[in-house]
Amino acid sequence: MIQIAHGIVGRSDLPIPEWLFGWAAAVVLVVSFVALAVLWPEPKLTRTSWRPLPGLSRVVLSRPVDLLCGAIGVFLLGLTVYSGLEGSQSPTANFAPTFVYVIFWLGLVGLSMLLGNVYRAFNPWRALGRAVSWVARTAARAPMPAPLSYPERLGHWPAAAGIFLFAALELAASDGDAPQTVAIAVLAYSVIQFVGMALYGVEEWTERGDGFGVYFGLFARISPWEVRDGMLGVRPPLAGLAAFQPLPGTVALLAVMIGSVTFDGAAEAPIWTGIAPDISDFFQTLGLSPEKALEATFLIGLIAAIAIVYGFYALGVRGARSVGGGFTDRDLARAFVASLVPIAFAYVAAHYFTLLLYQGQAIVTLAGNPFGFLASNPLGEAGTDIFGTAGRSIDYGVIGATSAWYWMVGFVVLGHVAALTVAHDKALTFYSDVKLAVRSQYWMLAVMVGFTSLALWLLSQANQ
Amino acid sequence: MTLLAHAGHWLVNAAYFAPVVGFLAWLGWTELRGRRERRG
Numbered sequence: 001m002i003q004i005a006h007g008i009v010g011r012s013d014l015p016i017p018e019w020l021f022g023w024a025a026a027v028v029l030v031v032s033f034v035a036l037a038v039l040w041p042e043p044k045l046t047r048t049s050w051r052p053l054p055g056l057s058r059v060v061l062s063r064p065v066d067l068l069c070g071a072i073g074v075f076l077l078g079l080t081v082y083s084g085l086e087g088s089q090s091p092t093a094n095f096a097p098t099f100v101y102v103i104f105w106l107g108l109v110g111l112s113m114l115l116g117n118v119y120r121a122f123n124p125w126r127a128l129g130r131a132v133s134w135v136a137r138t139a140a141r142a143p144m145p146a147p148l149s150y151p152e153r154l155g156h157w158p159a160a161a162g163i164f165l166f167a168a169l170e171l172a173a174s175d176g177d178a179p180q181t182v183a184i185a186v187l188a189y190s191v192i193q194f195v196g197m198a199l200y201g202v203e204e205w206t207e208r209g210d211g212f213g214v215y216f217g218l219f220a221r222i223s224p225w226e227v228r229d230g231m232l233g234v235r236p237p238l239a240g241l242a243a244f245q246p247l248p249g250t251v252a253l254l255a256v257m258i259g260s261v262t263f264d265g266a267a268e269a270p271i272w273t274g275i276a277p278d279i280s281d282f283f284q285t286l287g288l289s290p291e292k293a294l295e296a297t298f299l300i301g302l303i304a305a306i307a308i309v310y311g312f313y314a315l316g317v318r319g320a321r322s323v324g325g326g327f328t329d330r331d332l333a334r335a336f337v338a339s340l341v342p343i344a345f346a347y348v349a350a351h352y353f354t355l356l357l358y359q360g361q362a363i364v365t366l367a368g369n370p371f372g373f374l375a376s377n378p379l380g381e382a383g384t385d386i387f388g389t390a391g392r393s394i395d396y397g398v399i400g401a402t403s404a405w406y407w408m409v410g411f412v413v414l415g416h417v418a419a420l421t422v423a424h425d426k427a428l429t430f431y432s433d434v435k436l437a438v439r440s441q442y443w444m445l446a447v448m449v450g451f452t453s454l455a456l457w458l459l460s461q462a463n464q
Numbered sequence: 465m466t467l468l469a470h471a472g473h474w475l476v477n478a479a480y481f482a483p484v485v486g487f488l489a490w491l492g493w494t495e496l497r498g499r500r501e502r503r504g
Contacts, residue, residue, distance in 0.1 A: 019479040026483030270473070322495065442491055450484040457480035 013402055022456040025413045026449045032417045033445045036424045037438045043428040045242035045421075050226060050235045057232035070127030077124035077186070083370040084183025092362070093372030094179035100186070101170060101177065102359045106352045112216045113345060116225030119216035120206070125193035126213070129202035146201030150208055155247030158196070160256050162189070162211025164306070167260035171267070172298035174291050179372075214253065218244075218341050222418070241338040241422045251333050254340040255313065258451070259306030261347040265458030266305060267298070276301065312450055313340065319443030325436055335430050336444060339423035343451050346415020350408040350455060354399070361394045405459075412455045416448045423448075 059065065076099070084096035091097045111118050120126065136144050169176045169185055176182075196205040206213045221240030226233055266272050276297050283293035317332045327335075366372070368387040399407070423444040424437075431437035 017476075017479075019476055022480045023483055026487070030487075271477075319491065319495075446484065446487050446491055449487050450481075453481045453484045457477065460480070 014405065018405075018456070018460045021409050022453050025409065025416070025452045025456065028413055029416055029420060029445065029448055029452060032420055033424075033441065036421060037441075040421075040424060041428075041434060043242075043425050045236065045239045045425040046429050048236050048239045048242075050228060050233045050239075052228075052231045052233040054231065057227075057230075060232055061227065061230065066121065069121040070124070070130070073122035073124035073127050076122075077190070079370055081183045081186050083372070084179040084181075084186070087179060087371030088373055089179055090372055091177040091179060093366075095363075095366040095370035095372065096179045096182045096186075097177045098359060098362050098366055100182050102356060103363050105166075105170075106348065106356045107360065108216055109219050109345065109348050110356070112219040113222045116223045116227075117217055117220035119212065119220075123206060123210070123213060125190060125197070125210065126202055126206045129194070129197040129206075133202055146199065146204065148199050150200040150204045153248055154209070155249040156208060156214055156253045157249035158209040159211040159214035160249050160253035162192070162209075163215055163253060163260070164256045166211065167256065167263075168299060168302060171260065171264055172295050172302055174295055208247065215257065218254075218257075219345055221338070222342060222345060238342070238418060238422055241341055242425055244338040244341075246334040246337050251313070251337050251340075252310070254337055254344060255306050255310035257344040258340065258347050259309040260302060261344075261351050262309060262454065262458060263302045263305035265351055265461055267301065269458075269461040272301060313447060316443045316447035319446065320440040323436060323439040323443075325431055325433075325440070327430075332440075335426055336423050339419045339426065339444065342415045342418035342422065343448070346412050346419075347451075347455055349411040349415070350459060353408055353411065354404050357398055357404075358394055358396060361392075361398070365389045365392050408459055409456065412452055412459075416452045419451075420445065420448050 080096045080099055083094055087094045087096070108119055133144060166185075169181070173181065193205070193210060196209045199205075200209065207217070208214065221244055222238060223240070224234045224237050226235050226240060267276075276294075279297040279300060280290070280293045283296045284290060288296060314329070314333070317329050317336070320332050320336070321327060321329055364387065368389045369384045371384070373384075420441075424441055427437035427441050427444075428434065431440065
């Protein structure tokens with residue numbers, strides 16, 4: 001997957017060195033910061049209006065659409081598991097790896113940002129949980145409350161653990177892209193979801209404990225779409241982040257989200273490729289096989305990247321505390337954590353932009369032949385070509401390397417300016433003194449500039 | 465010598481992080497100056 005992710009050619013025709021884009025981005029952030037301090041003296045995102053859209057709501061949130069979306073989600077879950085277990089074990093020929101790692105994991109991020117929480121509608125585990133709940137309620141002819149109330153201290157920790165395990169499967173496991181491994185991982189995740197929903201209730205678990213539910217739900221808060229009391233409406237973009245109430249584990253979840261992308265990029269940098277063999281050798285001296293030693297090495301790299309991201313945010317929070325106001329590190333970390341969501345989006349969008357554009361095309365062919373068997377398969381399984389797209393190949397000319405770079409830089413800059421805006425707006429509601437609010441944001445600006453520099457450096461490592 | 469021989473590589477890498485290093489240095493300096501003024 002990593003190889004595909006960065007399968008773009010060199011950008012030799014850029015007018016300035018790549019590192020100069022980082023400087024320009026930093027200037028854009030500083031100018032944005034000054035503009036916000038001067039032109040945005042009162043909170044706007046938190047005191048914003050939500051406009052209901054009754055006509056659209058009647059269609060989009062109707063029972064048939066709800067059932068159809070759930071059924072599609074369940075069908076795709078079944079197809080992923082079945083093709084992974086029974087289909088060809090070639091990662092590029094089988095439907096499961098491309099669907100999970102490209103369409104689901106990356107495609108839904110963009111869709112959530114544009115269209116709101118679409119994952120909630122298609123979430124197969126939620127659909128199945130609701131179906132079981134409906135059957136149980138009908139059979140019992142009485143309401144069936146969840147046996148346990150969701151513990152407050154659990155917060156987003158299960159979600160953070162879920163996303164971390166997914167990232168470890170993708171980036172550290174040696175056979176993480178093997179169709180059978182993907183299918184087994186999906187089944188294991190399904191069991192966890194069913195247990196969670198059975199204990200704490202379908203909606204409660206989906207909102208807090210389901211890693212993907214929380215992950216896509218956070219990105220959906222960037223979008224202008226919001227459902228309130230069963231009614232679809234619109235709000236200004238980013239307003240959903242201003243209203244976000246963090247839970248225990250939310251900061252860790254965001255650190256996992258940004259840190260995992262950071263490691264994926266850094267894994268190609270000479271700084272990592274230089275030390276990784278030494279770490280792997282060390283694990284082999286402890287008795288691990290070369291394969292397991294490499295997995296342990298990459299797991300350590302992933303954890304280190306997450307720790308660096310967490311540490312850098314903690315540094316910004318510590319700095320913000322130093323300006324005064326009487327807040328603790330914990331108060332400040334939770335207050336500004338929503339500003340990390342646009343950064344996480346910028347990282348995903350910039351880092352995986354080309355992967356989604358290139359490998360995403362393969363899903364059309366794979367959907368026509370999900371098991372990936374060729375007609376001339378020596379095992380005798382017949383290949384299928386439902387949509388007549390078997391001969392279709394990936395069009396790598398869909399975007400040039402230079403254009404892709406400009407798009408990626410654009411994602412990084414826009415994401416960080418959005419993050420700065422969310423943090424600034426939050427500071428205005430958090431601090432009673434406007435001057436203190438602006439001073440606290442010097443430190444958040446440092447965090448944003450740091451993440452911007454890191455993002456552009458990571459992108460530059462792809463072509464070294 | 466190795467450090468100098470590879471200066472082209474690490475200087476380019478360091479250049480990416482120059483803005484944040486510069487900004488943090490400025491922030492640290494203003495913080496120190498503020499503390500001194502408050503004491504004085």
